[in-house]
Amino acid sequence: MATDAGRLTTTAEPAVRVRNLHRSFTKDGGVLNGLDLDIAPGEFVALIGRSGTGKSTLLRALAGLDRDVTGHGRIEVPDAVSVVFQDSRLLPWKRILDNVILGLRGADAAERGAKALAEVGLAGRERSWPYQLSGGEQQRASLARSLVREPRLLLADEPFGALDALTRIRMHALLRRLCETHRPAVLLVTHDVDEAIVLADRVILLDAGVVDTDVRVTLANRHRSDPGFAELRTLLLDRLGVTAA
Numbered sequence: 543m544a545t546d547a548g549r550l551t552t553t554a555e556p557a558v559r560v561r562n563l564h565r566s567f568t569k570d571g572g573v574l575n576g577l578d579l580d581i582a583p584g585e586f587v588a589l590i591g592r593s594g595t596g597k598s599t600l601l602r603a604l605a606g607l608d609r610d611v612t613g614h615g616r617i618e619v620p621d622a623v624s625v626v627f628q629d630s631r632l633l634p635w636k637r638i639l640d641n642v643i644l645g646l647r648g649a650d651a652a653e654r655g656a657k658a659l660a661e662v663g664l665a666g667r668e669r670s671w672p673y674q675l676s677g678g679e680q681q682r683a684s685l686a687r688s689l690v691r692e693p694r695l696l697l698a699d700e701p702f703g704a705l706d707a708l709t710r711i712r713m714h715a716l717l718r719r720l721c722e723t724h725r726p727a728v729l730l731v732t733h734d735v736d737e738a739i740v741l742a743d744r745v746i747l748l749d750a751g752v753v754d755t756d757v758r759v760t761l762a763n764r765h766r767s768d769p770g771f772a773e774l775r776t777l778l779l780d781r782l783g784v785t786a787a
């Protein structure tokens with residue numbers, strides 16, 4: 543693969559810079575077809591698009607998790623990148639705190655892990671096993687595992703996709719709070735247009751492997767009943783080829 547990967551370090555630079563990114567799994571057609579994208583430090587970007595338009599492929603490229611894929615282009619990301627997936631990927635044979643601090647160095651690792659668990663509302667669950675946590679709690683632990691590494695870039699692929707509606711709403715509030723505190727740049731892949739508008743500073747819609755729509759969310763009120771919210775939702779659903787209900 544001819545990808546020219548680099549590391550961004552200075553704060554004047556964008557946190558993520560992607561230029562002319564191509565990715566393909568077959569000889570017949572590309573999934574990403576010359577994609578350009580910048581994400582500023584601390585900026586929260588939601589990535590939406592029809593099924594199969596390459597959202598996860600882009601996220602995996604940024605995470606350095608590309609497999610079975612050919613391509614070229616330039617990708618620049620910060621040193622500290624964390625990834626959260628739809629399933630928590632906690633190791634079942636390790637207690638929650640040990641999962642959170644897995645691979646961390648330093649005498650204060652346990653202390654930092656416990657602090658991260660407290661931040662996501664899991665104080666007191668350090669010695670629990672993953673199976674003793676609900677799905678939502680497991681995703682909280684997964685967020686703690688990411689944040690304890692103090693990422694400059696947080697990549698999240700449908701992190702709330704498997705959760706019930708009420709837990710999702712709670713997780714939205716938690717993620718927003720955590721991002722306001724830690725200020726990583728965020729790329730969140732989601733199928734949920736409302737989730738994108740509630741959470742993000744910018745919503746990017748992928749189509750045919752390039753950026754089709756790039757809108758800044760400037761709503762003072764992110765409530766679904768707000769007319770600006772409804773207008774933005776209609777615009778995005780329209781671009782997705784869906785008629786708003």
Ligand SMILES: Nc1ncnc2c1ncn2[C@@H]1O[C@H](COP(=O)(O)OP(=O)(O)OP(=O)(O)O)[C@@H](O)[C@H]1O
Pocket residue numbers: 567573591592593594595596597598599600609610
């Ligand atoms: N490992 C792979 N091998 C072969 N094809 C793949 C592989 N991973 C993804 N693809 C194909 O690449 C295309 C884009 O997949 P990707 O998972 O990036 O889409 P997506 O936009 O995230 O889709 P969804 O919204 O359904 O999750 C799809 O056509 C998919 O079948």
